[in-house]
Structures are given as C-alpha cells and as structure tokens.
C-alpha cells in the first residue's frame with residue numbers, strides 16, 4: 813500500500829491515505845470512512861472550495877472558447893446560448909467530484925483543519941487565563 817499523491821487520489825476519487833477505498837458514498841456525499849484502510853473522513857471539510865475552483869476553471873475555459881468561437885464564426889445568439897450554458901453546467905458537474913476529492917486529499921496530506929485555541933488556554937504561558945473558573949481551580 814503506497815500513499816497516492818493528492819492529484820492521484822483526487823482524479824480517482826479515492827481515499828487519500830491508501831488510494832483504494834472510495835471517498836464518496838453519493839455524488840458529492842462523503843463516505844464516513846475508508847472501507848479499505850479505515851481512515852475516518854470526518855476531518856474533511858472542503859466547504860465551498862470545490863465549487864469555487866470548478867466554477868472558476870470551467871468558466872475561464874468555456875468563456876475563452878466561446879469568445880474565440882464568437883469572434884471567428886459569428887454564430888447566431890440562440891446557438892451560443894444553446895451551447896454555452898449547458899457546457900458551463902456540464903463542465904462544472906464533471907469536475908466537481910475530482911476537485912472535491914483533490915481538496916480533501918490536500919487537507920489530509922497537510923493536516924488542515926479548523927483552528928483551535930489550545931495554546932491560549934489556562935495552561936499556556938504568558939499569563940492568559942481565558943477561562944477564569946478553570947484557572948481558579950488550579
């Protein structure tokens with residue numbers, strides 16, 4: 813079992829640790845854990861990152877091709893609308909899963925997670941006592 817790169821795990825929509833178990837239980841719903849190595853996927857929180865990258869990447873590509881096509885061929889507007897909007901929607905749907913899997917793999921590799929204030933608690937140095945009741949118990 814060799815660890816996949818984040819890109820390999822993303823493109824194959826597989827577990828970022830073993831590269832075997834499927835990451836998704838639905839179209840974009842994460843599986844609770846890897847069925848191959850047991851990695852708990854609860855650390856994963858890509859939020860709206862996949863949607864942002866999918867919309868931006870597909871948008872730039874489709875709009876660039878559309879602009880080139882409109883200048884070169886001057887197609888009728890109804891044909892442009894008929895082709896460009898479905899291309900935007902289909903393109904975003906096509907790349908959303910692998911982009912989400914890639915971002916989850918990046919979160920796993922770089923141990924990215926929600927920030928916490930553990931270093932500022934009553935046990936920290938520097939005289940910070942965030943929770944005075946706990947500090948009084950010491």
Ligand SMILES: [Zn+2]
Nearest residue numbers: 827830846849
């Ligand atoms: Zn796994």
